[in-house]
Amino acid sequence: MTESFDILVAGGSIAGLAFASEAAARGASVLVAEEHEEIGEPEKCDGLVSMRGLIRYGYPPDPEVVQNKISSAVIHSPSGRHFAVNASALDVVVLDRSAFDKQAAARAASNGAVVRTGCRVGRPVRKGSAVEAAVGDVEVKAKLYVDATGPASSPRQGILPAAKYEIEGNWIKEHVVEVFLDAAKYPGFFAWVIPYGKNRAKVGAAGHGVSPFKALDSFLDGKDYSVIRKVSAPIYVGGPAPSFTVGGHVLVGESAGQVKPTTAGGIMTSIAGAVAAAKWACESVRKGDYSLLGRYQREWESAFLKEMKTMLRLRSAFENMSNSDLDSVFSAVATPKLVMKLSQTDFDFHASALLGALGVTGLLRVAKVVASAELRSLLMEG
Numbered sequence: 075m076t077e078s079f080d081i082l083v084a085g086g087s088i089a090g091l092a093f094a095s096e097a098a099a100r101g102a103s104v105l106v107a108e109e110h111e112e113i114g115e116p117e118k119c120d121g122l123v124s125m126r127g128l129i130r131y132g133y134p135p136d137p138e139v140v141q142n143k144i145s146s147a148v149i150h151s152p153s154g155r156h157f158a159v160n161a162s163a164l165d166v167v168v169l170d171r172s173a174f175d176k177q178a179a180a181r182a183a184s185n186g187a188v189v190r191t192g193c194r195v196g197r198p199v200r201k202g203s204a205v206e207a208a209v210g211d212v213e214v215k216a217k218l219y220v221d222a223t224g225p226a227s228s229p230r231q232g233i234l235p236a237a238k239y240e241i242e243g244n245w246i247k248e249h250v251v252e253v254f255l256d257a258a259k260y261p262g263f264f265a266w267v268i269p270y271g272k273n274r275a276k277v278g279a280a281g282h283g284v285s286p287f288k289a290l291d292s293f294l295d296g297k298d299y300s301v302i303r304k305v306s307a308p309i310y311v312g313g314p315a316p317s318f319t320v321g322g323h324v325l326v327g328e329s330a331g332q333v334k335p336t337t338a339g340g341i342m343t344s345i346a347g348a349v350a351a352a353k354w355a356c357e358s359v360r361k362g363d364y365s366l367l368g369r370y371q372r373e374w375e376s377a378f379l380k381e382m383k384t385m386l387r388l389r390s391a392f393e394n395m396s397n398s399d400l401d402s403v404f405s406a407v408a409t410p411k412l413v414m415k416l417s418q419t420d421f422d423f424h425a426s427a428l429l430g431a432l433g434v435t436g437l438l439r440v441a442k443v444v445a446s447a448e449l450r451s452l453l454m455e456g
């Protein structure tokens with residue numbers, strides 16, 4: 075049996091569901107297929123996101139999906155220095171990510187999309203102007219194929235192994251996100267604590283070439299805690315894909331690399347991608363003119379490319395820093411003035427905000443304290 079739709083979406087997580095929802099609202103017939111039996115499960119993501127970003131793209135979470143509101147972020151240096159940024163004005167929340175995806179699935183279905191779970195989508199094959207793929211046991215024919223399968227299809231470079239536990243412990247600060255930098259333990263990334271309720275947190279560790287579970291166990295060593303659940307999931311920090319359409323197929327969300335290279339946060343940027351992609355995909359299908367798909371990428375890039383490039387530049391500098399560089403940078407820049415400026419910025423554009431807050435004087439101060447000349451020029455680039 076063959077079923078026909080205007081658009082077939084592979085992957086029923088936030089990007090695929092937001093795409094399906096928007097495309098169905100625009101009148102397209104859409105099937106979104108998720109390989110797991112339950113939307114949102116197994117839950118990998120920590121759900122740290124700015125409410126402002128979600129509202130900007132029309133995806134405010136239902137109140138019961140919000141687990142916590144963050145009041146400050148504390149960044150720790152390798153030698154134990156730290157600085158705290160007041161985040162109360164940044165409107166950062168922690169979502170129950172599984173519940174958020176279920177909310178998106180309900181919205182897609184109420185807009186008319188068909189949401190199917192427990193169905194793996196096979197490799198799509200182009201046949202003339204149509205595309206065909208196996209969706210579970212059924213053959214599906216569509217005018218357009220959308221790949222929202224996440225890290226499986228992200229460009230390989232830029233994937234870091236990560237481990238995450240949900241834990242209970244009485245040392246967890248209820249509204250404070252903590253980030254621990256250490257170039258030896260978490261090369262190219264960090265360990266994190268994201269509280270999601272009283273005495274509860276999502277904690278994680280990631281880094282190039284590390285065993286993330288060992289890194290996380292050693293981070294937690296000496297702390298009193300009990301594990302609620304453990305997850306292993308790669309994070310992506312490689313920046314946007316060069317093209318959001320490949321072989322006539324559309325990539326959205328993490329498949330398209332729509333993820334912040336600094337923090338691996340991708341909820342808001344993936345929703346933004348899905349919303350823009352749905353608009354231009356529907357126009358393309360309606361007019362039979364698939365050259366219009368290029369406008370999706372232009373629209374997403376006009377909002378995010380500058381920031382993503384700045385994030386990649388900061389990442390590159392960060393990856394080149396030793397622990398002593400990191401400590402020196404902390405002493406050079408963690409001034410009350412900088413911390414105050416950071417508390418008044420936009421969480422989703424934190425790289426530009428950081429460079430703006432540092433200014434030329436601050437950057438010169440940073441460049442002075444790092445050891446390598448290559449790193450100094452990276453910092454002063456642009």
Ligand SMILES: Cc1cc2nc3c(=O)[nH]c(=O)nc-3n(C[C@H](O)[C@H](O)[C@H](O)COP(=O)(O)OP(=O)(O)OC[C@H]3O[C@@H](n4cnc5c(N)ncnc54)[C@H](O)[C@@H]3O)c2cc1C
Pocket residue numbers: 084085086087088089090107108109110118119120121122123193194195196222223224225226236237238278307308309326327328329333338339340341342344
């Ligand atoms: C440990 C961890 C913590 C994170 N924390 C945060 C955070 O705090 N804040 C934030 O903004 N972002 C965070 N992220 C990133 C965020 O989860 C992703 O950027 C976001 O989920 C991307 O959404 P997506 O829909 O593109 O891909 P995914 O969420 O990866 O979803 C892809 C979906 O496709 C399905 N799939 C794959 N192949 C097929 C197939 N062939 N057929 C059918 N279905 C298929 C998968 O089962 C999955 O459901 C985190 C990621 C990880 C791993």
